[in-house]
Amino acid sequence: MKPLLTAAPIDYMIMATYFAFMLIIGFVVSRHTKTSEDFFLSGRRIPAWVTGLAFISANLGAVEVLGMAASGSEYGMMTAHFYWVGAIPAMVFLGIFMMPFYYGSKVRSVPEYLQKRYNEPTRFINAITFAISTIVLSGVNMYAMGLVFHDLIGWNITLSIILSAGIVLIYTALGGLTSSIYNEVLQFFLIVLGLTPLIIIGLIAAHGWSALQNHVPHALLVTSTAKKPVYMNAAQWHSFFHTWAGTATVHGNPMHITWPGIVLGLGFVLSFGYWCTDFLVVQRALAANDMNAARRTPLIAAIPKTLFPFLVILPGLLALPLIKGLGTPNNPTLSYNNALPLLMAHYYPAGMLGLGLTALLASFMSGMAGNVTAFNTVFTYDLYSSYIKPDMPDEHYLKIGRLVTVVGVIVSVVTAFLAAGAPSIMDYMQTVFGFVNAPLLATFLFGMFWKRTTPWGGFWGLIAGMLAALTHYLLTIDHVLHFSTDQSGNFWRAFVAFAVGAIVTYLVSLVTQPLPDEKMRGLVYQLTPKPESDSHLSWWRRPVVLGVLILIFALVVNILFW
């Protein structure tokens, strides 16, 4: 396939400047990295605005940026459910209710919380699944980056994987989490400032928002089951601008999902499971300089997150009428995954293209760095220091952390090449590891909010939830269970895994012995002192006020795009 774009010298100059800055940040930060806590948790001294932006960036890989734009082309504004129903309520819940337990208990990782609240086996299951899935995801991310840049500007896949892995390795091994966080913040601004002009130009080219809505694109209907190609009509195009209208039935909306699936599967289980329990994002909040900053971390992240649909979904929506033939079957160049690059190729001249490409590159690389830093922390704290060499001096764990970073990057590169050779195996592994988060939510909610939950209740609930998700998946691929789309199946699978996990946790807890109260102080709602009154603080420093305002804002955008 011929590359979509041709990069000019100025584009390469912008990319080279970015590489240089990442390395400089790594070197500067490394001078302040003296203990294992500096390396793994940034010495818990990062201000809230930095951890907040890193929190959102850790999730903003280029796969998400390109994927959301593609989804915008396929499903329109309904894609915003991942933000306005999914992420935002979960992030507010994490900041207001769950962060006091994570940060207040002084745990260094999510698996360590499970060890304190439940037992070693529960920690082990979480630590091992998280470590493996993180490193696999990092490899898949690297391969995706190689593939995207090969298709976009003709870069050699092997060379781009090794170059990006090398740079990520240098700055994460030098500066640990702080390096990763600082680069994530730089990436945040790069993505916002690299993509915003594309929205402005796209809207100008489409003659404004109203004209865009009235310009029915000559586009094929993706979800049509008819044998002949079916083109979109005005009513179907209008449904692309709504989020809830038409969700009473599966045929009334482009995503073919009903509202209970959206609310229960995506809004509750999948989103709360990811945003509230995934160590990759929670680690950013643990690096905050005090409890108030830790609680505000996901809340600060939620503010731009509410606006992100306009940055990542809108380009996909704009591309449908602006890029002729987008979505044409059997034409890889015009696939929906290329909606954003095609729009960039069409409207960005040399220079701006460099900025846009650097934004994509940045999101890939910081995604990798996020995975590597979360992996080295969980491996060192939850596996190495617990099972292999406990009670060693701090310098030893710092050295091991750096060594694990090198090993993690090498394993990621190997995984990336495996992904290149057998992409379907990688898809399968990603699906399998996707089973981990949904039941984990039940384990955390019971553990934090019901003190009667026992260690074995948590353990068996987690195992049963994971098995339920696996069974549901196998029944779906064997066509025993039917769903209108894969997405719908994923939402319901998450809910089933959560429900089974919750029921088993509850039942086993009724017949087994809970921990004594003194062991659960700071870990459970009923046994944790309420946070000190923050009424003397400005409103933007008060988590509850901030959380309520964000929820109101999310409600308003839901109503505006009803």
Added chain:
Amino acid sequence: MMDLRLPIGIFFTIVGIMLFVDGIVQHVMVDNLNIPINTDWGLFLLAFGLVMGIFGVIATKKNR
């Protein structure tokens, strides 16, 4: 430790200058729309970079 706004400010100042100069020298426009995007956005990035940099310098001095 340095305030993060300082490197971010320097980075966007450099990129802003690159884009602005390129836009002036090459007379780059968006196809069919006549928008001098490199000049306009370069200037915006330059201003953004300078503001961030200034805040970064102030915060770094304050921390010392």
